[in-house]
Amino acid sequence: MKILLSITLATSLLTASSLREDAKNAGLSPIPASQTALLKLIDNPKNPLTKEKIALGKKLYFDPRLSKSELISCNTCHNLSEGGDDGLEASIGHKWTQNPHHLNAPTVYNAVFNDSQFWDGRAKDLEKQAQGPIQAHPEMAATKTHVVNVVTSMPAYVNSFQKAYGKDVKISFEKVTDTIGLFERTLVTPAPYDDFLNGQDNALSQAQKKGLKTFITLGCASCHTGVGLGGSMNAINITGTYKYMNVGDFKGDKNGLVKVPTLRNIAQTAPYFHNGKIWNLKTAIQEMGRIQLGVKINEEQTKSIETFLHALTGRKPLLNLPLLPESTQKTPKPELN
Amino acid sequence: MKILLSITLATSLLTASSLREDAKNAGLSPIPASQTALLKLIDNPKNPLTKEKIALGKKLYFDPRLSKSELISCNTCHNLSEGGDDGLEASIGHKWTQNPHHLNAPTVYNAVFNDSQFWDGRAKDLEKQAQGPIQAHPEMAATKTHVVNVVTSMPAYVNSFQKAYGKDVKISFEKVTDTIGLFERTLVTPAPYDDFLNGQDNALSQAQKKGLKTFITLGCASCHTGVGLGGSMNAINITGTYKYMNVGDFKGDKNGLVKVPTLRNIAQTAPYFHNGKIWNLKTAIQEMGRIQLGVKINEEQTKSIETFLHALTGRKPLLNLPLLPESTQKTPKPELN
Numbered sequence: 179m180k181i182l183l184s185i186t187l188a189t190s191l192l193t194a195s196s197l198r199e200d201a202k203n204a205g206l207s208p209i210p211a212s213q214t215a216l217l218k219l220i221d222n223p224k225n226p227l228t229k230e231k232i233a234l235g236k237k238l239y240f241d242p243r244l245s246k247s248e249l250i251s252c253n254t255c256h257n258l259s260e261g262g263d264d265g266l267e268a269s270i271g272h273k274w275t276q277n278p279h280h281l282n283a284p285t286v287y288n289a290v291f292n293d294s295q296f297w298d299g300r301a302k303d304l305e306k307q308a309q310g311p312i313q314a315h316p317e318m319a320a321t322k323t324h325v326v327n328v329v330t331s332m333p334a335y336v337n338s339f340q341k342a343y344g345k346d347v348k349i350s351f352e353k354v355t356d357t358i359g360l361f362e363r364t365l366v367t368p369a370p371y372d373d374f375l376n377g378q379d380n381a382l383s384q385a386q387k388k389g390l391k392t393f394i395t396l397g398c399a400s401c402h403t404g405v406g407l408g409g410s411m412n413a414i415n416i417t418g419t420y421k422y423m424n425v426g427d428f429k430g431d432k433n434g435l436v437k438v439p440t441l442r443n444i445a446q447t448a449p450y451f452h453n454g455k456i457w458n459l460k461t462a463i464q465e466m467g468r469i470q471l472g473v474k475i476n477e478e479q480t481k482s483i484e485t486f487l488h489a490l491t492g493r494k495p496l497l498n499l500p501l502l503p504e505s506t507q508k509t510p511k512p513e514l515n
Numbered sequence: 516m517k518i519l520l521s522i523t524l525a526t527s528l529l530t531a532s533s534l535r536e537d538a539k540n541a542g543l544s545p546i547p548a549s550q551t552a553l554l555k556l557i558d559n560p561k562n563p564l565t566k567e568k569i570a571l572g573k574k575l576y577f578d579p580r581l582s583k584s585e586l587i588s589c590n591t592c593h594n595l596s597e598g599g600d601d602g603l604e605a606s607i608g609h610k611w612t613q614n615p616h617h618l619n620a621p622t623v624y625n626a627v628f629n630d631s632q633f634w635d636g637r638a639k640d641l642e643k644q645a646q647g648p649i650q651a652h653p654e655m656a657a658t659k660t661h662v663v664n665v666v667t668s669m670p671a672y673v674n675s676f677q678k679a680y681g682k683d684v685k686i687s688f689e690k691v692t693d694t695i696g697l698f699e700r701t702l703v704t705p706a707p708y709d710d711f712l713n714g715q716d717n718a719l720s721q722a723q724k725k726g727l728k729t730f731i732t733l734g735c736a737s738c739h740t741g742v743g744l745g746g747s748m749n750a751i752n753i754t755g756t757y758k759y760m761n762v763g764d765f766k767g768d769k770n771g772l773v774k775v776p777t778l779r780n781i782a783q784t785a786p787y788f789h790n791g792k793i794w795n796l797k798t799a800i801q802e803m804g805r806i807q808l809g810v811k812i813n814e815e816q817t818k819s820i821e822t823f824l825h826a827l828t829g830r831k832p833l834l835n836l837p838l839l840p841e842s843t844q845k846t847p848k849p850e851l852n
Contacts, residue, residue, distance in 0.1 A: 240596050248602055254586070259577050259839045265585055266849050274611035276851065446841040458844060497836045502596045504783040504828075507795060512603050514613065 194379040204394045205403035208375035209368045220290045220363045230342040235361025237500045243328045245318035248512035255283045261446030262287035267454030272319035280426025282454035288442045290363045291406030297452045298431040299411045305359030322351035327510050334503030367492025389486025392479050397471050407441040419469050422455035442490050459484050531716040541731045542740035545712035546705045557627045557700045567679040572698025574837045580665045582655035585849035592620045598783030599624035604791030609656035617763025619791035625779045627700045628743030634789045635768040636748045642696030659688035664847050671840030704829025719826050726823025729816050734808050744778040756806050759792035779827050796821050
């Protein structure tokens, strides 16, 4: 009995460690368990994270007054109470305009692990990305001047910028978006999957381990790789092959490539694909097999992968709802048109 | 020197206590300092507050999936990061429709102290009120069925309802809105004004005390009275007298009366009046003098009252951002039209 137990234990340890080895060879890496290692991974060397900047960035992220209507904040489409997205096929913004390319809002959670931002990867980091939606007409529709005027109209905001960047800070549009980007860098969600890769053998169930193995064996990790299980532009050109290519006019980057989305919290971020046409995780898995890997993923494999994907649902940072500075007579008025 | 100090102190104590007496005689009462007394004031005897119900109500309050588009939550127009409102003249809802009567979203903070809800007082309490905007076509535009289907599609929500109301709970639309109403009852913001009325002589500055005195003397407290400094239908009929009566078609209740709004956090809830036409607190004070009291409030009095009103900016409850249950395949899909 004792011997049997030892053997079982050894096998299970061996399995866990060989699975970890497989994962590593497939280019998968966990969110580091050590705070120091994590900070190194998410920090912006040119504008290092500090408590003050993060707190300010959070306020700006939640402040609808940055938009032209003063009703739409970053959190409207990248809702941190949900999966870091809006749960719509294609986002709705200013004047109830749907994204003209029928693009799905990607989750902001773990977006720091993406090699680049936007579906065509046109922004190199979160700071650059944040400049887009605030100004885009179908999204927040604001001008740079509006944003700067809103922020500088409130002494409490000016004070927070000074605390974060020093007395002589120049509050520019870019300073605002840089600070939002910094806050977004902190939105990482370690999951049972990470605990497993970081050495906790029992963080994943047997079924989830099997699913991870299937995920690797079938080649899913060739695109969904790295810390983010996605986030790079190394997908196969999908033009013409995807069955919903006729929805929206998005054609990818200059090479026709669409960014590989992160799979972290995928169970919370339906609908799927760049145009949000797939509402079902099983269908998404099978479609990806067909389009990207040229294989038919059978029912059992699909279920197994799906089971694994649930182990990517992470622990979200607990955030206090920010209390925003009050508007003053100098604060620009909302414009609804 | 010692004698002088004693006299000054005595005068100041006398002033404070006589000002408190004036306030009491004018019908003003503080948010109680004692938690027991406060609970008695805000509780719903038919559905008593519990930790479980409040936590669930908070989730529902922040859940945009209760709306037809699944993009608009209670918090969209009654934003707890701002003044508990949206900072617009008249709210924007489903399909970017502005409130057809050009009505301004009242703050949800301290709304529990209102005698009745809505500008025409047609809902007796917050629970009844919550039924309105969720179903109103220019607001959240949902059907009762949509709301029930959304909530019951998520095991985590069902579980929370069972924890809050017992295993046999029937999750109806009214159960959802009742629970939202319960959460809203807890949104009270004690202010320096309350500290003063509760006995802390120095909670108000001399200028604020003077302002309170002016506020009472001029008769402002005849309408802005009670714990909420407002909240009743005892205003004068304003039909025809208000200079922006031509904005919106709202004519008040059956007697032409418009509910007196709370003055708590008034510095954070511009624009003012039922149709949000006044952006400036000074102008609002003077207009109210003209319309309601038939007096011209001079510059000095206006400034004094304004100084006092800032002492009504309260301490908001610190809330964790709720993390919402994840949608399932049974969750109804968003409808944008």
